[in-house]
Amino acid sequence: MTAMTADLHSEVIKAFHRKEFTTPVVGITGGKGGVGKTTVAVNIACALADRGVRTALVDADVDGPNGAILLSVELANPVAVDITVPQIDEQRCNSCGDCVRACRLNALFMPRGKQPQLIGECNGCEACILVCEPGAISRGRKPVGMTYLSRIDGLSLYTGALIPGFEESSVVVQAVRERAFGDAAQFDLILIDTSPGAHCNVINALRGADTVLAVTEPTPFGIHDLELILKLLDLLDLGGSVVLNRADLPGDSRKVKTIAGQHGRGLIWEIGMDDLLARSYAAGVPVVREYPRAPSSKVFLQIAENIAAAYGI
Numbered sequence: 001m002t003a004m005t006a007d008l009h010s011e012v013i014k015a016f017h018r019k020e021f022t023t024p025v026v027g028i029t030g031g032k033g034g035v036g037k038t039t040v041a042v043n044i045a046c047a048l049a050d051r052g053v054r055t056a057l058v059d060a061d062v063d064g065p066n067g068a069i070l071l072s073v074e075l076a077n078p079v080a081v082d083i084t085v086p087q088i089d090e091q092r093c094n095s096c097g098d099c100v101r102a103c104r105l106n107a108l109f110m111p112r113g114k115q116p117q118l119i120g121e122c123n124g125c126e127a128c129i130l131v132c133e134p135g136a137i138s139r140g141r142k143p144v145g146m147t148y149l150s151r152i153d154g155l156s157l158y159t160g161a162l163i164p165g166f167e168e169s170s171v172v173v174q175a176v177r178e179r180a181f182g183d184a185a186q187f188d189l190i191l192i193d194t195s196p197g198a199h200c201n202v203i204n205a206l207r208g209a210d211t212v213l214a215v216t217e218p219t220p221f222g223i224h225d226l227e228l229i230l231k232l233l234d235l236l237d238l239g240g241s242v243v244l245n246r247a248d249l250p251g252d253s254r255k256v257k258t259i260a261g262q263h264g265r266g267l268i269w270e271i272g273m274d275d276l277l278a279r280s281y282a283a284g285v286p287v288v289r290e291y292p293r294a295p296s297s298k299v300f301l302q303i304a305e306n307i308a309a310a311y312g313i
């Protein structure tokens with residue numbers, strides 16, 4: 001266990017790591033956006049699938065999922081993600097106001113002498129339903145996103161997509177994770193591509209992960225955000241390695257390695273600037289499939305081999 005684990009209660013850590021199946025789960029995350037996290041995820045997933053590993057890739061970057069674009073695959077098998085919203089029966093409501101007081105989001109408003117109305121963002125917590133003694137509130141449903149399951153060349157891609165303008169991204173992250181985890185017995189490995197950052201959606205997406213690849217680049221922003229994400233991973237007692245993308249960008253690669261070492265992540269995968277990677281990215285084809293001998297492909301194939309060896313798959 002890492003030194004910072006003491007900051008979280010052991011039960012929290014245990015709950016975070018709990019999962020109901022034995023299929024290994026590898027998270028792919030990165031503090032900073034735009035470092036090529038999804039490119040890394042897609043290429044490792046394809047490299048594993050091409051080795052015959054039954055692989056699921058979960059695109060949990062629900063505000064802007066683009067795994068399907070990088071794989072040039074259609075989103076398929078849609079399932080709506082919805083949340084509970086209160087529906088008020090005007091005949092039963094006595095205008096007591098208990099529901100308004102119970103709502104911490106101030107989503108309910110009751111004009112003087114009238115009945116409550118839903119005016120704000122509701123997260124579906126159902127507190128208002130619980131406190132309504134006359135039973136005037138029932139459960140309505142509000143769609144907030146979709147999950148999809150697309151299959152391409154031996155790879156299963158689970159995508160979570162928030163409906164633009166909605167704020168319930170955590171609900172969609174949980175839904176896409178649960179959909180993939182529900183199918184876990186079909187797979188030898190599940191890869192989860194999180195959103196960038198070090199916030200609750202990232203933590204939600206990584207629940208149940210066995211190890212994590214943290215993707216970064218050697219720029220000042222990349223280095224700063226790498227530290228944040230590694231601190232978070234330490235707190236969650238989540239080990240793994242670092243992928244240094246665009247390693248030959250002007251910047252401080254040595255600092256990335258120092259920080260990774262300080263957080264117990266001695267293994268650094270370096271991917272340099274690679275024209276063939278850029279070309280395949282533009283074409284929406286994974287470089288490991290289009291140019292398997294490209295310098296970047298060799299690293300992705302090595303990472304895949306390393307993962308397969310680690311889990312005996």
Ligand code: SF4
Pocket residue numbers: 088092093094095096097098099100115116131132133134135136137
């Ligand atoms: S708690 Fe129930 S009865 Fe009271 S104001 Fe709200 S809906 Fe009406």
Ligand code: SF4
Pocket residue numbers: 084085086102103104105106107108118121122123124125126127128129
């Ligand atoms: S379900 Fe929760 S958030 Fe929504 S209105 Fe009721 S108390 Fe507020």
